[in-house]
Amino acid sequence: MAGNAPTASEYVVHHLTNLTLTGKAQQDVVDWSVINIDSVFWGFGLGILTVVVLWRLAQRATSGVPGRFQGFVELMVEMVNDQAKSIVHSAESRKFVAPLALTVFIWVFLMNFMDLIPVDLFPMIWENGLLPALGGDPAVAYGYMRIVPTADINVPLGMSISVLLLCFYYSIKIKGFGGWIHELFTAPFGNHPVLWPINFIMQMIEYLAKTVSHGLRLFGNLFAGELLFVLIALLGGTATVMGFIGHLIAGSIWAIFHILIIVLQAFIFMMLTLVYVGQAHESH
Numbered sequence: 334m335a336g337n338a339p340t341a342s343e344y345v346v347h348h349l350t351n352l353t354l355t356g357k358a359q360q361d362v363v364d365w366s367v368i369n370i371d372s373v374f375w376g377f378g379l380g381i382l383t384v385v386v387l388w389r390l391a392q393r394a395t396s397g398v399p400g401r402f403q404g405f406v407e408l409m410v411e412m413v414n415d416q417a418k419s420i421v422h423s424a425e426s427r428k429f430v431a432p433l434a435l436t437v438f439i440w441v442f443l444m445n446f447m448d449l450i451p452v453d454l455f456p457m458i459w460e461n462g463l464l465p466a467l468g469g470d471p472a473v474a475y476g477y478m479r480i481v482p483t484a485d486i487n488v489p490l491g492m493s494i495s496v497l498l499l500c501f502y503y504s505i506k507i508k509g510f511g512g513w514i515h516e517l518f519t520a521p522f523g524n525h526p527v528l529w530p531i532n533f534i535m536q537m538i539e540y541l542a543k544t545v546s547h548g549l550r551l552f553g554n555l556f557a558g559e560l561l562f563v564l565i566a567l568l569g570g571t572a573t574v575m576g577f578i579g580h581l582i583a584g585s586i587w588a589i590f591h592i593l594i595i596v597l598q599a600f601i602f603m604m605l606t607l608v609y610v611g612q613a614h615e616s617h
Contacts, residue, residue: 341567348452348563351485352459352477369485376482379443383436410435416604420611426503430610437492438603441551444482445595448558449588452566455480483598484559486552493548496606497540500613507614516616547605554598558591 339347351369390406399407417431459478482488504513517536518529565587569580 344567345560345563347477348456348566349479349560350477351479369479369487371477371479372482372485372488375447375480376444376488379447379482380440383440383443387436387439409438413438413603417607420607421614422611423507423614426610426614430607434603434607437606438599441483441492441602442595442599444488445555445599447480447482448484448555448562448591448595450480452559452562479559481555481559483551483555486548486556489551489555489602490545490548492551492602493544496547496609497544500540500609503610503613508616512616543609547602547609551598551602554594558587558594561587562591 352371353367353369387406390403394403413435414427414431417427417434421427421430456478479485501513504516508516518532520532521535522528522532562584565580565583568576568583
């Protein structure tokens, strides 16, 4: 942050505040102040990177002995295909769902991986380099820059809602629109007209619970990880030798442990995507 050194609470709040274009709502049709620019930028940027890397690898794939990177990706592809076959029983659907699951896994992993980058690096680059170059005054507009999209609740929930819409699509495609509507009112308790409202409410609760838990599970773990890295970074600013040493030790230990978390959360999000899409293929 520009100006005087921030207090501990100001430092934490600063690093947990997203970049927005405040004051633009009165001038523009779109209320830009409610859009987290940094989450959109890093989320879409890492998504494009995921697609480009997979596309380039597919272009360069050989039928002979693969290189290390190609071999690693082939192992992931085989793993995802095996999981998709055990959950989504439609071979036609797997042609789209399996590549989607692989893309989701790599995309979520890359967004989670941003949590391992030092918390002050990109905010300092933004505040002291890019922000002045774009005409902003760091003394007025502090360098808010959160680089972990999955630690912003809007991103995981947006992805989980996309999965929900995909489930709606496959439910209608497999069962027909009439069959899907019929299922909404007759499952899980039966086809008696008295039970229709109860069945419909239960179906809506199920859809809501799955979607919210799908997104919040990812958000909660990554937000907690980001917050802990910010708190550990505070140790490095205590201007004491013990604080600096504690910062290095605690940061290193948490970073090593957090590697497991970011991989596990990406895998869980991918698996739940497959499970929910697989359930959309089933009839009650």
